[in-house]
Amino acid sequence: MHPRRLSTLLSKRQQLGQIAAAIDALQKRKDADLKECVRVIQSCARLGALAEGRRIHQLMRRVGLGSDVYVSNHLVMMYGKCGSLEEARLVFEATPAKNVFSWTILITVCAQHGRSQEALALFYEMLKQGIQPHSVSFTAAINACSAGPEFLPAGRALHALLRRYGFQDAVVATTSLVSMYSKCGSLEESMRTFESMTEPNAVSWNAMIAAFAEHRRGLEALRTLQKMFLEGIRACSDVVVGTTLVNMYAKCSGLHDANAAFVKLQEPNIITWNVLISAYVQHCCFKEAMELFRRMLLLGLEMDEVTFINILGACCVPVALEDGRAIHACVREHPLASNHAPLENVILNMYGKCGSLQDAEAMFKSMSQPDVIAWNTMIAAYGQHGHTSEALRFYELMQEEGVVPDDYTYVSVIDASCANAGLPEEAHAYFVSMQQDHGVRPGGGHYGCMVESLGKAGRLSDAETLIQCMPFEPDVLTWTSFLANCRSHGDMKRGKLAAKGAIRIDPEASTGYVALARIHADAGDFQEASRIRKLMLDRGIRKNAGRSIIKLGTSVYEFTAGDQSNPRSKEIFDELKRLDKEMKSAGYDPDMAHVAHDVEAGQKEPLLFAHSERLAIAFGIISTSPGTPLRIMKNLRVCGDCHTMTKLTSKITRREIIVRDSNRFHHFKNGSCSCKDFW
């Protein structure tokens, strides 16, 4: 049995039951078993069980041990851990023969509850009363000074006093000083203190590394520290220190430094590997993350739930479905990872994000007790794929199963109810019921979905009113979705408003500028259009080029509009021409309006003909056997003409084509799309 699993075998409830039983047993006895009593007090402290703690306190008083200093000290600690400072203080005051432990414990309790002034006052009162402090008393008082720069003078005074008492070599107290100086803003004093240490241990190293990471300008110093660490200058080769270094580099410097720190370590452990993989995933370097994971497999290294959770984060894109499935298979073979709810939810999410609802459904069915996150994930997945009724059915079902919906549930429910039906009334009904029947307060996400639902239905004036009335500043997503709806309904006036809103919230993104320039151009104001384009370029913002990705086997192929760089480019264009001919004979006419509306556009038909997703689809067709489904990812919204074209292609070629665009999934099958032409 894994140690972590073992420790959770007894739930908190069971442990509380044991304590209660122990107190009952003690009450029945005539004599007092001091050892057993203290053991119970300690358990109460560990579990934060205030009620049980009070019962045992009562019992101690009854048997005449209420003011025994050893017992009192434990009671003070217990009340402190349970968050009742007043009771801790009362027990302390009522203890006649206070010793250095009594004082130090109360100082610690005060410091841990942010009562720094009180802690310091106690420390000096203790000295005044002639109690000889221990180095632990200093540690507690120094900690009280970590609360902020305003305590720096008090911290320095304690440092001086510590030396006078001859505790300058006490490693724990000195490590506290390293931390305290950093938290009070004085990296220099933190470094000086660390350098003064004769035998810093792993904890001291970590405190120093954390200090450098906290102060961005400490990066160079961090490199020096790493060098010392690697060369064993101060005799520390702790793997946790090495892992902390990797993590700090990933956070403060970048992947290059993190990787360099990793490869230099003699014995990275599972957590070191997890930290590095997580860093790659967070920097969106999915391919490199997968390579690391494969290396772990090849080396036969032990993996845990976190390894799987991290690496699955790299598989949440349709082109990674096969990788995701392979990792799911690894999980099934891993005894410790099965039945781990967060991991199961991540797998479920991965299938949804990869566009495979069948896999998601199978996963969901296999879960013994899906929690609210699992239900939310399914509802969101159905909504994203345009399966509104399934999403809403799951919403009903979860409540029948006794799972209480949360605010995330309603974002997905409202989003699903307006996904393709264009029925804002339904979305609005959920928006109202969420508040009235379920007590969920609407957040930015809920309002965003409502704006989207009204916008899709063409009720742009209502959407605009909602934007004006909502108690939040609309986020960039809300503005861009409103913008897209204004454009598709030809409302240029409101489109301008939305574009300006998008630019205001995210001046670094190109979407707002491009849209605004296009609206002015459409209205014939070319001067204003070119002014906006220039403004965008002056701010160093580049237009987001349309890109589509398709994965065949283990290779990933990327296409941009009009791209001829693929070695099979001629065949791709021949296939597009062939499809085009077939479509035209079936009565299809390319819709030129979409050229002007689309971000990729330039000239008319030739470029429309070669939009990135079309190239990817044609490449998929000529590279796979008939009937194979195609999975494509696009970074922008699919334009109307490509949407029509893909519908027809799915019919002509009898293939399922799944396109994940920047907004949602489109399942093209037999001439129609799951979004029912609302997107």
Place this chain on the structure above:
DNA sequence: TTAGGGTTAG
């Protein structure tokens, strides 16, 4: 026979 420092994955 009690009290103290730091850090690592979701």
